[in-house]
Amino acid sequence: MILKLLLFAGLAAAETGRDAWLRYARLTGHIPSALPSSIVALNSSTSSPVHTAGQELQKGFSGILGKQVAVSSTGKQASSAVVGTVAQFQKAFGSSAPNVSAELIEDGFWLSVKGSTVQIVGQNERGALYGAFEYLSMLAQGNFTNVEFATNPAAPIRWINSWDNMDGSITRGFGGASVFFADGLVLSNLTRAAEYARLLSSIRINAAVVNDVNADFHTVNSTNIQGVGRIADVFRPYGVQLALSLDFATPMELGGLSTYDPLDDGVIAFWGNITEQIYDRIPDFAGYLVKADSEGTPGPLVYNRTLAQGANLFARPLVPHGGIVMYRAFVYNQLPNESDWQADRANAAVNLFAPLDGQFDDNVVVQIKYGPIDFQVREPASPLFANLPQTNVALELQVCQEYLGQQTHLVYLPPLWRTVLDFDLRVQNETSLVRDVITGERFNRRLGGSAAVVNVGANETWLGSHLAMSNLYAYGRLAWDWSLDSEAVLQDWTRLTFGTEPTVVSTISTMSMASWPAYENYSGNLGEQTLNDILYTHFGPNPQTLDNTVWGQWTRADHTSIGMDRTVSNGTGFSGQYPAEVAAMFESVETTPDNLLLWFHHVNYTQKLKSGDTVIQHFYDAHYEGAQTAAEFVGMWEGLEGKVDEQRFDEVLYRQTFQAGHAILWRDAIVNFYHNASGIADEKGRVGTHPWRIEAESMELDGYVPYVVSPFEVASGATAIVTATNTTTGTASTTLGFPSGTYDVAVNYFDMFGGNSSYSLSLSGRTVGTWVGNAVDTGKLGHTPSIYIDGHSATRITFKGVSVRKGDVLKIVGRADGVEPAPLDYVSVLPAGVVD
Numbered sequence: 001m002i003l004k005l006l007l008f009a010g011l012a013a014a015e016t017g018r019d020a021w022l023r024y025a026r027l028t029g030h031i032p033s034a035l036p037s038s039i040v041a042l043n044s045s046t047s048s049p050v051h052t053a054g055q056e057l058q059k060g061f062s063g064i065l066g067k068q069v070a071v072s073s074t075g076k077q078a079s080s081a082v083v084g085t086v087a088q089f090q091k092a093f094g095s096s097a098p099n100v101s102a103e104l105i106e107d108g109f110w111l112s113v114k115g116s117t118v119q120i121v122g123q124n125e126r127g128a129l130y131g132a133f134e135y136l137s138m139l140a141q142g143n144f145t146n147v148e149f150a151t152n153p154a155a156p157i158r159w160i161n162s163w164d165n166m167d168g169s170i171t172r173g174f175g176g177a178s179v180f181f182a183d184g185l186v187l188s189n190l191t192r193a194a195e196y197a198r199l200l201s202s203i204r205i206n207a208a209v210v211n212d213v214n215a216d217f218h219t220v221n222s223t224n225i226q227g228v229g230r231i232a233d234v235f236r237p238y239g240v241q242l243a244l245s246l247d248f249a250t251p252m253e254l255g256g257l258s259t260y261d262p263l264d265d266g267v268i269a270f271w272g273n274i275t276e277q278i279y280d281r282i283p284d285f286a287g288y289l290v291k292a293d294s295e296g297t298p299g300p301l302v303y304n305r306t307l308a309q310g311a312n313l314f315a316r317p318l319v320p321h322g323g324i325v326m327y328r329a330f331v332y333n334q335l336p337n338e339s340d341w342q343a344d345r346a347n348a349a350v351n352l353f354a355p356l357d358g359q360f361d362d363n364v365v366v367q368i369k370y371g372p373i374d375f376q377v378r379e380p381a382s383p384l385f386a387n388l389p390q391t392n393v394a395l396e397l398q399v400c401q402e403y404l405g406q407q408t409h410l411v412y413l414p415p416l417w418r419t420v421l422d423f424d425l426r427v428q429n430e431t432s433l434v435r436d437v438i439t440g441e442r443f444n445r446r447l448g449g450s451a452a453v454v455n456v457g458a459n460e461t462w463l464g465s466h467l468a469m470s471n472l473y474a475y476g477r478l479a480w481d482w483s484l485d486s487e488a489v490l491q492d493w494t495r496l497t498f499g500t501e502p503t504v505v506s507t508i509s510t511m512s513m514a515s516w517p518a519y520e521n522y523s524g525n526l527g528e529q530t531l532n533d534i535l536y537t538h539f540g541p542n543p544q545t546l547d548n549t550v551w552g553q554w555t556r557a558d559h560t561s562i563g564m565d566r567t568v569s570n571g572t573g574f575s576g577q578y579p580a581e582v583a584a585m586f587e588s589v590e591t592t593p594d595n596l597l598l599w600f601h602h603v604n605y606t607q608k609l610k611s612g613d614t615v616i617q618h619f620y621d622a623h624y625e626g627a628q629t630a631a632e633f634v635g636m637w638e639g640l641e642g643k644v645d646e647q648r649f650d651e652v653l654y655r656q657t658f659q660a661g662h663a664i665l666w667r668d669a670i671v672n673f674y675h676n677a678s679g680i681a682d683e684k685g686r687v688g689t690h691p692w693r694i695e696a697e698s699m700e701l702d703g704y705v706p707y708v709v710s711p712f713e714v715a716s717g718a719t720a721i722v723t724a725t726n727t728t729t730g731t732a733s734t735t736l737g738f739p740s741g742t743y744d745v746a747v748n749y750f751d752m753f754g755g756n757s758s759y760s761l762s763l764s765g766r767t768v769g770t771w772v773g774n775a776v777d778t779g780k781l782g783h784t785p786s787i788y789i790d791g792h793s794a795t796r797i798t799f800k801g802v803s804v805r806k807g808d809v810l811k812i813v814g815r816a817d818g819v820e821p822a823p824l825d826y827v828s829v830l831p832a833g834v835v836d
């Protein structure tokens with residue numbers, strides 16, 4: 001016991017995750033003696049990022065090295081850590097200042113570490129702060145090497161889009177309430193907003209939109225302009241600029257005008273007035289984000305005006321202040337009809353925007369989601385990137401895992417992002433990587449970059465999940481340099497977040513790098529989209545919701561075939577939106593990569609892939625493989641016990657255990673669905689075969705009744721059991737015929753929103769465990785909850801190493817609570833190594 005204590009003395013018992021990758025945890029091991037003995041921050045104004053840099057350096061030296069170092073605004077360069085702008089260095093040190101201005105562009109910095117002398121020179125104050133964070137990141141990772149380098153951003157736009165609503169909720173928020181708003185107003189306590197800005201500046205994010213794209217017009221009334229002004233005040237010391245989403249109809253709703261026509265003089269004057277009010281309060285306001293004519297939002301098309309006229313309306317009053325408009329390309333206001341083989345929502349962006357190329361003002365940036373539909377597990381790069389050579393463009397990513405497990409599944413996203421960023425569009429048959437289009441390099445555009453939807457909330461973990469924070473960190477790092485290696489970035493994050501112990505770094509690295517491929521394996525394969533329920537929570541499986549709707553995310557699955565025919569020759573024509581070489585590749589089944597086959601082609605389930613498997617057998621194999629990988633994450637994480645502080649260890653283990661169970665649900669739902677559709681058996685005999693599973697409905701029931709689940713594929717045998725009323729108790733029992741031995745006993749049940757049923761499990765009177773289905777009601781799992789018995793509420797609890805005797809009577813007693821009738825699906829009695 002004493003040995004154990006000594007060994008892990010360096011580990012705090014509990015870390016909440018609130019400091020994320022800026023923990024400044026004490027380094028153990030050899031620390032060089034040549035370290036700066038003072039800190040000089042060349043601006044003492046408290047709202048200055050250079051001042052902030054001085055404070056961070058002090059905090060970092062204290063935390064990482066246990067060294068107390070004083071900060072001043074004047075001093076010598078030798079044996080100091082000096083931070084400031086090129087101009088401030090020049091002013092303070094004259095000819096002995098580093099002469100580096102020629103190497104820097106806006107927001108760039110130069111860092112020189114030579115033993116105890118450290119110089120951090122920003123092109124501007126924000127750049128100087130970035131340089132201080134870079135130096136601290138080196139120290140926190142135990143990197144004391146001498147370095148001297150300049151670094152500059154790939155692009156000027158490195159934004160965050162928040163989807164926070166004025167009432168304090170967050171659209172697709174899985175980590176608690178807004179850190180900006182409550183009850184229609186800006187929070188009075190902006191401590192967490194300031195902490196968030198600190199995290200953002202450390203990854204070189206330079207602006208954040210704070211309100212949802214489905215904007216509330218009240219955001220720009222006089223009270224709230226003052227309120228968001230206070231957010232800008234807490235952002236400013238971190239060099240993060242504030243931006244706002246706008247509601248196109250505000251002139252009517254707030255201004256009392258009879259129109260919001262972008263060419264109307266009254267409307268133009270209205271927006272001029274709002275813009276002036278904002279700049280009066282927020283002189284460094286970054287600009288607007290506009291979602292118009294999309295999913296029911298108002299926009300210029302209502303008045304038969306073009307999207308360019310709509311964008312320019314906002315752009316013009318911003319010009320004198322240097323502000324910009326981010327205009328979303330996610331526009332589709334005509335809902336397609338599936339009976340039309342040629343209809344395709346994916347065509348909308350190019351159809352609407354390409355004809356307007358050249359008509360957008362210089363301070364407008366068209367913000368394009370990575371794929372043509374909506375943040376699916378795999379999509380081809382949006383062809384719009386190839387179609388706007390005379391328009392500024394930016395890439396829209398999601399750190400928020402809306403369709404990708406909602407932060408209860410580990411899915412490290414950069415490998416997905418890279419499939420788009422590194423894609424060569426071959427514009428005019430020349431190399432045209434998406435990443436070079438968005439930085440402005442390919443078409444010589446001055447403005448460009450990226451925005452990521454980030455759903456941080458008031459939870460101490462920010463995202464609800466510790467491991468999901470790697471996506472936020474990596475987004476910032478990549479937005480600065482799109483050529484960085486996804487795994488190297490992840491490892492930096494891991495060292496900063498969990499410490500430098502090699503096993504911790506390698507385990508988290510292995511799990512994270514395997515996570516997106518695993519998620520794709522157990523959700524939608526071959527470019528078929530994620531197969532989430534698109535009509536409800538976007539969380540669990542429900543493939544039939546994609547078809548027979550106006551949302552245009554069709555799979556066109558029937559009894560023999562599946563996939564969207566997006567060819568020019570016989571389909572929707574979408575493949576023709578790419579430049580010639582790419583269009584030719586996607587036009588033919590033979591040259592389309594397997595992983596996008598069903599995106600571009602409608603084929604039989606028996607179609608052979610390049611891998612040699614058929615489409616249907618690929619579905620089966622991928623799903624078993626994906627669920628297996630998710631199960632292995634649990635054991636990998638358990639191997640870190642004692643190497644990660646207890647609180648974060650337990651919280652991550654809880655989520656990985658959930659993911660492993662939900663991955664089995666996904667696997668079974670999807671394979672059963674397509675087995676049912678195609679009637680084609682799994683060559684390996686797994687689908688529908690569950691030798692270790694006991695269906696709840698086949699047990700002896702007392703106070704429980706069978707319940708037919710919809711959609712059928714999310715319950716084993718399509719049936720669950722529920723208590724006879726939602727105020728009573730039920731019992732399900734069965735005699736086990738398995739050989740005596742040690743098993744893991746798993747119970748699949750449903751955790752609905754609006755009730756916390758309680759359960760107990762026993763074997764011949766010996767209690768195995770008790771639990772309460774309260775993870776969604778208490779926010780322990782922050783995914784969008786469901787009030788139904790379905791693929792979102794389906795969950796599993798596992799009791800490990802249970803001694804089971806042949807002939808034991810397994811009994812579950814469930815007590816209903818609220819709307820939740822203690823629903824049970826099945827019990828698995830699993831020998832070691834079996835995932836089912």
Ligand SMILES: *[C@@H]1O[C@H](CO)[C@@H](O)[C@H](O)[C@H]1NC(C)=O
Pocket residue numbers: 043044045047048049088
């Ligand atoms: C110091 O910071 C303040 C606030 O950011 C800024 O207004 C001022 O120009 C800075 N001073 C110098 C010398 O750069």
Ligand SMILES: *[C@@H]1O[C@H](CO)[C@@H](O)[C@H](O)[C@H]1NC(C)=O
Pocket residue numbers: 099102
């Ligand atoms: C700074 O460096 C540039 C070359 O990058 C050189 O032209 C200039 O003379 C230098 N200025 C001083 C003051 O040394």
Ligand SMILES: *[C@@H]1O[C@H](CO)[C@@H](O)[C@H](O)[C@H]1NC(C)=O
Pocket residue numbers: 138143145147
């Ligand atoms: C230390 O940091 C520098 C600057 O980021 C980097 O170039 C170098 O590879 C790092 N060294 C090690 C051992 O990580």
Ligand SMILES: *[C@@H]1O[C@H](CO)[C@@H](O)[C@H](O)[C@H]1NC(C)=O
Pocket residue numbers: 166183184185218219221222223224
């Ligand atoms: C602005 O809107 C908020 C609701 O979001 C409301 O509470 C406040 O009173 C409004 N202010 C004015 C001046 O109308």
Ligand SMILES: *[C@@H]1O[C@H](CO)[C@@H](O)[C@H](O)[C@H]1NC(C)=O
Pocket residue numbers: 189190191192
């Ligand atoms: C403001 O919020 C922070 C973070 O939640 C909290 O620690 C602090 O006590 C709050 N301050 C006030 C005055 O409520």
Ligand SMILES: *[C@@H]1O[C@H](CO)[C@@H](O)[C@H](O)[C@H]1NC(C)=O
Pocket residue numbers: 272273274276277280
């Ligand atoms: C905006 O319009 C209001 C009402 O017409 C007026 O009182 C105010 O001065 C205007 N503000 C600016 C900055 O133009």
Ligand SMILES: *[C@@H]1O[C@H](CO)[C@@H](O)[C@H](O)[C@H]1NC(C)=O
Pocket residue numbers: 302303304
């Ligand atoms: C827009 O054009 C359509 C048809 O071209 C017409 O029916 C409609 O009335 C027009 N709307 C407005 C607001 O002008």
Ligand SMILES: *[C@@H]1O[C@H](CO)[C@@H](O)[C@H](O)[C@H]1NC(C)=O
Pocket residue numbers: 341565570571602
């Ligand atoms: C061509 O399109 C029709 C629908 O118009 C479809 O039924 C048919 O399967 C397609 N043919 C091929 C070869 O994909």
Ligand SMILES: *[C@@H]1O[C@H](CO)[C@@H](O)[C@H](O)[C@H]1NC(C)=O
Pocket residue numbers: 428429580581584
């Ligand atoms: C580009 O390549 C396509 C397909 O290989 C070819 O048809 C076309 O003529 C080429 N265009 C140019 C501008 O070279």
Ligand SMILES: *[C@@H]1O[C@H](CO)[C@@H](O)[C@H](O)[C@H]1NC(C)=O
Pocket residue numbers: 560604
């Ligand atoms: C697809 O299956 C249908 C029905 O079984 C069959 O008629 C058709 O020939 C098949 N198509 C191909 C390309 O194999």
Ligand SMILES: *[C@@H]1O[C@H](CO)[C@@H](O)[C@H](O)[C@H]1NC(C)=O
Pocket residue numbers: 175176459460461464465651778779780781
């Ligand atoms: C915050 O997140 C943790 C970890 O996921 C969870 O246990 C906790 O219940 C959450 N709390 C709230 C209030 O959302």
Ligand SMILES: *[C@@H]1O[C@H](CO)[C@@H](O)[C@H](O)[C@H]1NC(C)=O
Pocket residue numbers: 726727817818819820
């Ligand atoms: C039982 O469930 C129904 C709806 O399913 C609900 O209306 C009722 O309030 C629930 N009873 C209790 C005690 O919560």
